[in-house]
Every structure is written in C-alpha cells, then in structure tokens.
Amino acid sequence: MRWEGNEGSDNVEDRRGQGGRGGFIGGRGIGLGTVVVAVLAGWIFGINPLTILGLLGGGGGPAPQVQQGPAPPPPAEDREAQFVSVVLRNTEEVWSGVFRQAGATYQAPRLVLFRGYTQTACGAGQSAMGPFYCPGDKKVYIDLSFFDTLSRQLGAPGEFARAYVIAHEVGHHVQDELGITGKVDQARSRMSQAQANAMSVRVELQADCFAGIWAHHSQQSKQWLDAGDIEAAMNAAQKIGDDALQRSAGRAVVPDSFTHGTSAQRQRWFGNGFRSGRVQDCDTFAAKAL
Structure with a gap:
C-alpha cells in the first residue's frame, strides 16, 4: 500500500502520553484478568465490554467521565501514527463523496490513539478490547x-490489513451517521440474547461491507494498492471471524454466541462492498443469507 506522502487527517488525537496503563474505574484497579472476563462476556453474550468493565469496577453503569484537555496530533516522525492518520483522511474523503452523492453531509469521526486505558463517552476503554467505536462521542x-x-x-500481517481494521471501525461511525446504530440498539433491547447476537452479526458484517466500499473508492481515486493488498484484508477478515477465534482459543464453535460473523461471512461482505462500492449493496439486515 503506497500511502507515504499522502495527506493525513486533522481528526487524530494522541493520548499516548497521558498515561493510564494500569486502568482504573470508579476508583478501583482493573487488571488484565478483569479485562479478559469483560471481553469474553461481550463476545459470548453480545454485551458491550465497556459497559461490563464499568460494572465490574464497582459502578452501576459506565465509568464516570474524566474531563481531558484536547489531545495533540501524533508526531510527524511516528510512522505508525502517520499511517493511521493517512488512512483516516482517506476515509473522510471517500465517505464525504458517498454522502454528497446521496444529498447528505458526512460528519467525520475523530480517532484517538491511546495506550492501555482511556476514558470514553461509552465508559472505560482498554487496549485488550482491540479497536472500537463509541457512538456516544463519535470517536x-x-x-x-x-x-x-x-x-x-492472529496471523494477519500487512498494512492493508491494518487499514481494513480502521475502515471497519469507521464503518460503525457511518452506521451511526445513517441512523442505523440507534435503531439497532432499540431493536436489541426487545430481543432474546440469541436474537440480539444475530443482530450484532448483521451490524458487524455491514461494517465490513462499508470497509469494502471505502477500499473500492479509495483504489479508484488513488490507485495506491499493491498486488496482494486485498488478499491481506481478506486474510484479516478470515482470522477474526467468530468461528476462527473460538477455534484458536480452544473452544467449541457455538454459532448462537457469534456477534461478528464467521470468517466466510466477513470475507463475503467485505468483498461485496469492494466489488460494488454502493451502500445499497451492504444491507445485511434485509439479506436472507449472510
């Protein structure tokens, strides 16, 4: 992926110098074991790990918010941070164009770099959760x-695999911008756990499809992908499918517990978005077969 020399985003906050490696919620320490419990519970039961960590930390809900001043942008010599900034900027360009063609305005998210632990509008964020999107603060x-x-x-190397991860999280922001997130949250509150998990799978697969839309338009405008880049994204989608993760953890594959979709489903929906570049081809909620 030939990204060097491209414009970076102004919407990157660098909180890595603000500490927070230990992680505290509600005045009590949160260790790695607690984080693992939260992630596994979220994985199995379809509950936001941020909410679980708030409860495990002794609070009755999400962790209290800590007011933080504006974080600086990442330093120019930080290659990884600059890569993230360039990819984010390109998602802004692509989605602004897609929204504009539909007669709407895209409000770009901010992206926060942190180490170990940080506060969010959704509660306390831990690095053990992996990348995530918080609709409460649109970050x-x-x-x-x-x-x-x-x-x-996980066995998914390559810069475009990393770009896919960023584009997937931005895809959740696009869902929020389109009003999908709020409707799904309302629907999930009236469902059984198995039904809510199935709904979560459709949410995640649509974010994969939106990542494919970004890749489609990004390549059309920049021609910056090298041979093997799309395969790297497909490999990443395969490695983080629910079935693949359960097998790698030595657990039985339990479809009712899936919240993100199988490896094949994640690859299929990313491919759908990449081939068509159209939002209407990413309607996972109407699809009879995923």
Missing part, C-alpha cells in the same frame, strides 16, 4: 499495539 479508539497482535498472534 474511534485504537491502541497501536493491536497491530502487532493482528500480525504476530
């Missing part, structure tokens, strides 16, 4: 150490 959060995990532990 994408990522600890850049996740990219090492993606490459070394």
Whole structure:
C-alpha cells in the first residue's frame, strides 16, 4: 500500500502520553484478568465490554467521565501514527463523496490513539478490547499495539490489513451517521440474547461491507494498492471471524454466541462492498443469507 506522502487527517488525537496503563474505574484497579472476563462476556453474550468493565469496577453503569484537555496530533516522525492518520483522511474523503452523492453531509469521526486505558463517552476503554467505536462521542479508539497482535498472534500481517481494521471501525461511525446504530440498539433491547447476537452479526458484517466500499473508492481515486493488498484484508477478515477465534482459543464453535460473523461471512461482505462500492449493496439486515 503506497500511502507515504499522502495527506493525513486533522481528526487524530494522541493520548499516548497521558498515561493510564494500569486502568482504573470508579476508583478501583482493573487488571488484565478483569479485562479478559469483560471481553469474553461481550463476545459470548453480545454485551458491550465497556459497559461490563464499568460494572465490574464497582459502578452501576459506565465509568464516570474524566474531563481531558484536547489531545495533540501524533508526531510527524511516528510512522505508525502517520499511517493511521493517512488512512483516516482517506476515509473522510471517500465517505464525504458517498454522502454528497446521496444529498447528505458526512460528519467525520475523530480517532484517538491511546495506550492501555482511556476514558470514553461509552465508559472505560482498554487496549485488550482491540479497536472500537463509541457512538456516544463519535470517536474511534485504537491502541497501536493491536497491530502487532493482528500480525504476530492472529496471523494477519500487512498494512492493508491494518487499514481494513480502521475502515471497519469507521464503518460503525457511518452506521451511526445513517441512523442505523440507534435503531439497532432499540431493536436489541426487545430481543432474546440469541436474537440480539444475530443482530450484532448483521451490524458487524455491514461494517465490513462499508470497509469494502471505502477500499473500492479509495483504489479508484488513488490507485495506491499493491498486488496482494486485498488478499491481506481478506486474510484479516478470515482470522477474526467468530468461528476462527473460538477455534484458536480452544473452544467449541457455538454459532448462537457469534456477534461478528464467521470468517466466510466477513470475507463475503467485505468483498461485496469492494466489488460494488454502493451502500445499497451492504444491507445485511434485509439479506436472507449472510
């Protein structure tokens, strides 16, 4: 992926110098074991890990918010941070164009770089959760150490695999902009757990499809992808499918517990978006077969 020399985004906040490696919620320490419990519970039951961490930390809901001053942009010599900034800027350009063609205005999200722990409008964010989007403050959060995990532990190397991850989280912001997030949250509150999990799968697969839309338009405008880049994104989608993650964790594959979709489904919907570049081809909610 030939991204060097391209414009970066002004919507990147660098909180990595603000500490927070230990992580505290409600005045009590949150250890790695607690984070693992939260992530597994969210994975199995379809509950936002941020909410679970708030409860485990002793509060009755999301962690209290800590007022923070504006975070600076990442330093120019930080190559990983600059890569994230360039990819984010390109998502802004692509989605602004897509919305404009539909007669709407796209409000871009901010992306927060952090280490270990940070406060969000959705509660306390931990790096062990992986990248995530918070609709409460319309921000994408990522600890850049996740990219090492993606490459070394999950077996999904390559810069475009990392770009896919960023584009997927931005896809959740696009869902929020389109009003999908609020409707899904309302619907989930009236569902059984199995039904809510199935709804979550459709949400995640649509974000994968939106990532494919970004890749489609990005390549059309910049021609910056190298041979193998799309395969790298497809490989990443395969490695983080619910079935693949359950097998790698030594667990039985339990479809009713899926919240993100199988490897094949994630690859299929990213491919759908990449081939067509059209939002209407990403309606996972109307699809009879995923």
